[in-house]
Amino acid sequence: MIPAAGSSERMGVLDKLLLPVSGVPLIELTVASVEESVEKIVVAVSPRRADEVRAILGQRATVVVNPRPQDGMGSSIAAGVRTAGKADGYMLLPGDMPLVKPETVAKIAAWFLAVPNQIAVPVLDGRQGHPVVFPAWAQVALGSLSGDEGARSVIESNRDRVTWVDVGDSGIWRDIDVPDDYHSLVASL
Numbered sequence: 001m002i003p004a005a006g007s008s009e010r011m012g013v014l015d016k017l018l019l020p021v022s023g024v025p026l027i028e029l030t031v032a033s034v035e036e037s038v039e040k041i042v043v044a045v046s047p048r049r050a051d052e053v054r055a056i057l058g059q060r061a062t063v064v065v066n067p068r069p070q071d072g073m074g075s076s077i078a079a080g081v082r083t084a085g086k087a088d089g090y091m092l093l094p095g096d097m098p099l100v101k102p103e104t105v106a107k108i109a110a111w112f113l114a115v116p117n118q119i120a121v122p123v124l125d126g127r128q129g130h131p132v133v134f135p136a137w138a139q140v141a142l143g144s145l146s147g148d149e150g151a152r153s154v155i156e157s158n159r160d161r162v163t164w165v166d167v168g169d170s171g172i173w174r175d176i177d178v179p180d181d182y183h184s185l186v187a188s189l
C-alpha cells in the first residue's frame with residue numbers, strides 16, 4: 001500500500017510524485033522498490049493525479065482515488081487497505097520515499113512471513129522508518145484511519161505486537177518533501 005495523495009504543499013508548485021529522477025517519475029521509483037516483494041501494489045492518489053499515475057504505472061499497480069486527500073495520510077491508507085481487501089498483510093510505504101532499497105523491503109517482508117502476527121518495523125540506529133508491514137488483524141484499524149498521523153497509532157497501540165527489524169538503509173527515513181530534498185536526491189544519483 002503506497003499512500004500518495006498528499007498535496008505536495010511543502011514542495012511548492014511542484015507535484016512531487018511526477019518529478020523526474022534520472023528520467024523516471026518519483027512514484028515509479030517507489031513502486032519499483034516494493035514490486036519484487038509483494039503480491040499486489042495499491043497506490044492511493046488524489047483525484048487530480050489519478051490519470052497520470054495510472055498512465056505511469058500501467059498494470060504494475062492498482063491506483064485508487066482517495067476522495068478526501070485533505071483528511072491526511074490516514075485517509076489514503078484507509079482507501080488503499082479497503083481497495084486491497086482481505087490479505088495476509090499490508091505493507092505501507094509512502095509514495096515520496098523512493099530511496100528505500102529493494103533489499104530492505106525484501107528483508108522486512110521476510111521477517112513478516114516468519115512472524116506473521118507481528119507488525120514488522122524497520123529500524124536503523126534506534127530510529128524507525130518505512131516500509132512497515134501490518135498483519136491481517138490490523139485491517140480494520142488501518143481501514144478506519146484518517147488524519148496526518150498515518151498508521152503510527154496502530155503501532156503505538158500494539159507495541160507488544162511489534163517486531164523491530166534492524167536494517168542498514170537510511171532510505172527508510174528519507175522522504176522527499178521540499179525542493180532541497182528533491183535536489184539532494186537528484187544529485188546523489
